[in-house]
Amino acid sequence: MSAALVIVKETRALIRDGRLWGLGLALALLLLAMLALGSQRQERAERERLDAENAARSQWDHQGDRNPHRAAHFGLYAFKPQSALAAVDPGIDALTGQALWLEPHKRNMAMYTPAADAAPTLGLGGLDPAFVLLALVPLLILVLGHGLVTQERESGTLRMLQACGARAGPLVLGKWLGLCAALGLVLGPALAVGIWVLAAQSGWSAVALLAALLLYVAVWAALAVLISALCHRTRSALLVLLALWVAAVFVVPRFGASMVERWMPVPTGEAFWSAIRHDIEEGLPGDGNARQRMSTFDAKLLSDHGVQRLDDLPFGANAKRRLFRDAYATKVYALHFDRLWQAQFQQQQRLRILTAVSPYALIRSVSSALAGTDLAHRRHFEDAAERYRERFTTLVDEWDVRATRGVTSAESRYAGDALWQSMPPWVYEPPGLGFALRAAWSDLLILCLWLAALLAGLGIRARRLKP
């Protein structure tokens, strides 16, 4: 008996099984509804972001006459754009701030996390398309696939097949492929519609997500057939698979994350900000404290220009000193923020190791990377915003250096709309597919290893399959 025959037989059998259509269509409809809701939410959020971005920029552009430094403190805001795929997997977006305030001297953290404003929930994550695809589709696979081998055994057909000389290898392989084909039949149209709509905006990322999902479905289908081949009773197979599903989706990733948080803590806000304050005030090793650094700089300024007082300098002394001070502060901020990001990426790495036993945890990393809602994309955005902060505050101060002489009062208003409008706009270009794949390649690789291991397991089990 060839594997092709088994595939056709299994696909036909599953198509005749009411569960495939009942549960599969219910899931497909739920997926489409979630996708529609998610897309609607994402579009609304993008509209809101664009409105706020334009309004904040317009406020900046039309401040009127101001002291340039005080205007710089009024600042600009950076808002992270959402990709179309964020409608599928919102990732960490609900737990990160929505707006970054860009101002001189200080590097801020993003403010206003949506989770803080959310209505009370169970605390198990939202019911979004990612949950339907990554958690509920495997459940459907288990429900459909748990009895594929056990039922043959319980009804005695396995013994008959073996008596007819059918080899077990093609049999289990056919069952696996048949299950995949049946799933493709019922979920394929919903997935294709969803991805087709999203691909218009997300391009190859949507296609890559579809490919990753197919790999994921294949892993769960192989697991279902393997457990079915290992168990003697259909009910036992279902219960074992159910336990594995609960462990993979809820227990392993959540315990893993909590363990990492406890074993590799990041500093508290109080410690983080006070370390930055300390390093700016007292200086990094070998740099001297802020007062010493400033007096050395002042002395050099005075001697370079052959004057005795800052007031006599032929350019804006305050702005020149601020440029020097802020360059140092930026260096300190970069150092501490880099450390914080490194700590968070190390946590992610450790989590990856701890949760490699869960295909669900792996695919979550892949899907959030492709949707641009993972940690790596967050850092990319915040780093870009920081570079822009440095640029616009430097430009304001450089103008101030040129436009004034000596020491000026912070109360005097000598800059106007022309200066504000000359600042380059904040344009954020999200990274492409290559960046997402680099962020998630190890998860994808482990997922491939999972499939290879399960298929090898199926092969080994097939050789020992007893009726």
Next chain:
Amino acid sequence: MSALPSLNLWRAEGLRLRRQPLAWRALGALLAVLLAASTWAGLEARARHEAGVAHEVRQAERLREALQQFADAPPGPATAVATYQLGRGDLGLTRMAVGDGLALGVQRLKQLPTALKASLDSRHVDARSSGPLLNPLLTDTGLPDVPAVVALLLPLVALVLCTGLLQEEGEQGRLGLLRLQSRRGMGAWLVAALGWRWLALCVVAVLGTLPALLLGPGDPAVAGPWLTALLAFCALWVLLGGLLSLVSLSSAMALLAALGLWLLLTFIVPAALVWAAQREAPMPSRLAAIVAIRDAQQHSEDHEAQLARAWFDQHPDVAAHLPATWPASFVVRVLDQEQRLRPLLHRFDDSRARQAAFVERWAWLSPGLALVLHGERLAGVDTASHLRYLREVEAFENRWRDFLVPHVMNRSGITAEQLTGLPRFSGLPLRD
């Protein structure tokens, strides 16, 4: 025929359950997960309590340092600036008070601002939280609170134990025999079977979650209302499993129906309630609020001189120093911004309160959600408690500013003696 089982029936069903290895494995796995989750939560709650005590000690130290700093400071502009810096500093830090059952809601705290600072600056654009810095990835995927773990897993085990009881007997050809043997009818038999399962689940749930409350810092008496809710929750799911046993389905289909019921009540109904709550009380846009905040900042910048004059008019006891310069000019601007923005910012709290009220009103549709909300109330981290904290911080900030602003505006600063009357935040019922 009485539906109450006889003693022999109780014994027989107890024996049958004892001999089901699958049931013991499911119960054992549930106990292991609950024990781990609740131990974790208990330790986290204890750590938070200790951090709270350390915070109190640090605040006392900061106050001592401030008293020393101002002891020899002569009145004048420099002391006024120092007073301003003190008013923006960490002395104004607060911590949200929590309930005795903190261990039942310690994870929820991570998503809420619970360490706000009263300040002479605007708190609403402060992007430098003193609270814990959290990796959003770990917060997103980390352990939920103990009630959520119970709400997630206990129903599954209850349904595995209770669904298909009758159907299996029928499929294995024992139903007729059972009918013959059950002198008091099948009802009594089902009551005995479900009763034992309920008891087993209760023991596991109680043993599994008690460490959270015992290890946590609160009064163990909070265990009473928690355990009552837990027993009712177990009873409900056992009952649902029992009802599914009575439906004329095969045992496999009954199990699938149970799975569907679990998905519906644990995921779909809560998500639908949240969706409906958002429609009932839409949350204003935080991004639009930023634009409003900037408008208020612009307005106060444009009217700085008038604002300072108005402030001195309202405080004739403070000698007017006009035109106001930094930091006095900044302080009046912040006060003006606050006055303009509070109604807008209260709209967020109102929406949250209305959404929470909506979800609470309909939570009975999802037993798991109802259990989680009960746990949050016992932990003191429910929406109402958090909104109360926000109001307390606001009131404290008013007192803070009323006390410090005159000392900034008078260009003399505060004295050490006056500093002893610095307002304290009173919302922290910590026990040692």
